[in-house]
Amino acid sequence: MSEIFKIVLQKNKVNFILSILFCSITAIFNIASAFILKDFIDIALSGNIKRLNNLLLLAIIYIILFLLISYAATFFKNLYISKGNYNLKSKLLNTILYKTINFFNSENTNRYIKLFSVDLETVKVNIIENKVDFFKNIITLILGLLSMIFLNIYLFLGILATTIVSVLIGALFNKILPNIEKHTIKSSNSLNVFISDLLKGFQIVKIFQIEKRTNKIFLRKLDTEEKLLLRKNNIYNIVSVFSEASTNIMAFVLFYIGANQVISGNTSMGTVVAYIQLLNFVVVPIQKIPSSIMKFSSSKNIVDFILHLINEKPRREIGEASISFSQDIVLNNVSFFYKDSSLPALDNINFTFKKGKKYAIVGHSGSGKSTLLNILQKHWETYWGNIYIGGIDLRVISSNLLYRNLSVMQQEVFIFDDTIINNITLFSDFKDEDVKSVIKNSNLDEVIVNKGIDYLCGENGYNLSGGERQRIAIARSLLQKAPILLFDEATSSLDNETTANIEELILNMDEVTCLVVSHKLHKNILSKFDQILVLKNGRLVESGTFDELMKNQSDFWALYKLSN
Structure with missing residues (x-):
């Protein structure tokens, strides 16, 4: 919890201290109101009009100051909460952005969507805001109890007994x-x-008519969640009911002891009225303090998850000056299994991609083509064998360094809900002539003419066709001018002429090592x-030039004949 609070307090200590300070002053003013009420009653019973008018003037000054102090307390509290929430969200997003692709392959992204949409709001209420409220209630309680001791020790002892019982019961529920x-x-x-899976896979649900089965699973999960929520709410309700009951108990104890003290002449009626007022500043904090503690405790799992995310140490990686990407890519005995699969996605691959050369990777669906490119992007590091770039093991190469020197065009294109130009440049600055060049080479110029460079693409390119999305992805990859280019069936939604133009462009890139997965065998x-590399069931079964492979009349020959 303290680590989270350190993040919250970054450039925010002054706001926190001022919010605590003014909340403390507000608590003092609240307590002072009890003494003003005491004097009103005692002066009224004494019949001194002059003292009563003087007290009225004091009360007016009190109200004006109280309003100013209360506003300042609220202002600095809101400032502290806003900055603390900003600190935590920015820290988390920054942490996530610098995780590796491999990290998200092993995690469910929905967990992180919930983290930002739900969990951080819980942290904001239960920890950031609750911290100030907790201090305010503690200060109010202490001042209230000290004032009670000052006014009448017997009344205080009665209130103290009921307070101790309330705190002990609150602590019991706090453990549960x-x-x-x-x-x-x-x-x-x-x-x-x-x-989330249902909505993303809605088409599958409808096509395979699994509405009843998915609804049954949903209802089972919903029932489990609602039962747990009901149990949690019942505990909160028990605490709330007991808190209300303790309020009545305190009131009865106060009036009984107070009546005895007035009858015996040991205290004044004004003191009893002051005690009634002070009771609010004791009872309310007693009710709220256990609730605040429970808020801290109930957020523990979220806090643990956040701290694990922030504190997870990355593996030591090779720095920027240690490697040249304009070198060969060597695969030695590379094998890879997907989780819970007994069959290899890649099976003992041995090959050297020479720098500046162009390679086509072909094979039936599921043969391992995309898996090979994904491993070269460090999507997974659980493969067997070794991959070397410039003589350095891929596992220890900095991910940031790798991605600055490797450009990828994928079949599944992600488009930001932003303009066409920002989706091409990915919010970075490039020379105008370079941008114009990639727009032309990716056949995006017609789209730009019709829709404009600042056309909003919509969520994940909703306003664009599949071909237009792929052209944007190709343009953004060409713009990087990386020494290694991975091309994963990125022209699947394009016509043959456009595909041929783009592949021709790739083949003419000097000093760029290109690995192109293609399903169009022309x-x-x-x-x-x-x-040309031919993959079959995760194994590299053939490699050679087009003429060599056709002459062999083996796997590539059969694949080519089937395709054509």
Whole structure:
């Protein structure tokens, strides 16, 4: 919890201190109101009009000062909460942005969507805001109790006894709640992930008519979540009911002891009225302090998750000056299994991609083509064998360094909900002539003429066709001018002429090592590649030029004949 609070307080200590200071002064003013009421009653009973008028003037000054102090307390509290929330969100997003691709392959992204949409709001209320409220209630309680001691020790002892009982019961429930909260969060995450899968896979649900089965699973998960929420809410309700009951108990104790003290002449009626007022500043904090502690405790699982995310140490990686990407890419006995699969996605691959050469990678669906390119991007590091770039093991090469020297065009294109130009440049600055060049080479110029460079693409390119999205992806990859280019069936939505133009452009890139996964087996293009690699069931079964492979009349020959 303290680590989270350190993040919250970054460039925010002054706001926090001032909010605590003014909240403390507000608490002092609240307590002072009890003494003003005491004097009103005692002066009224004494019949001194002059003192009563003087007290009225004091009360007016008190109200004016109280309004100013209360405004200042609220102002600095809101400033502290806003800055603290900003600090935590920016720290988390910055942490996530610098995670590796491999990190997200092993995690469910829905968990992180929930983190920003739900969990951080919980942290904001239960920790950031609650911190100030907790201090304010503690200060108010202490001042209230000290004032009670000052006014009448017997009344104080009665209130103290009921206070101790309330705190002990609150502590009991505080031990029970975190475990229930843990299971509730787990159930809620499971339900959110399932709903997300349903919406993303809605077409599959309809086509395969699995509405009843998915609804049954949903209802089971929903029932589990609601039962846990009901159990958690019942505990909160028990605490709330007991707090209300303790208020009545304190009132009865106060009036009984106070009546005895007035009858015996040991205290004044004004003191009893002051005690009634002070009771609010004791009872309310007693009710709220256990609730504040439970808020801290109930957020423990979220806080642990956030701290694990922030504090997870990356593996030591090779720095920028240690490697040249304009060198060969060497694969030695590379094998890879997907999680829970007994069959290899890649099986003992041995090959050297020479710098500046152009390679086509072909094979049936599921043969391992995309898996090979994904491993070269460090999507996974759990492969067997070794991959070397410039003589350095890929596992220890800095991810940031790798991505600055490797450009990727993928079949599945992600488009930001922004303009065409920002999706091409990815919010970076490039020379105008370079941007114009890639727009022309990716055949985007017609789209730009019709829609404009500042046309809003919509969420994940909703306002664009599949071909237009792929052209944008190709343009952004060409713009990087990286020494290594991975091209993963990125022309699948393009017509043959555009595909041929783009592949021709790639083949003419000097000093760029190109690995192109293609499903369009055209002789006029394939014959221009330096080598063609044929994958089958994760194994490299053939490699060579187009003419060599056709002459062999083996796997590539069969694949080519089938395609054409």
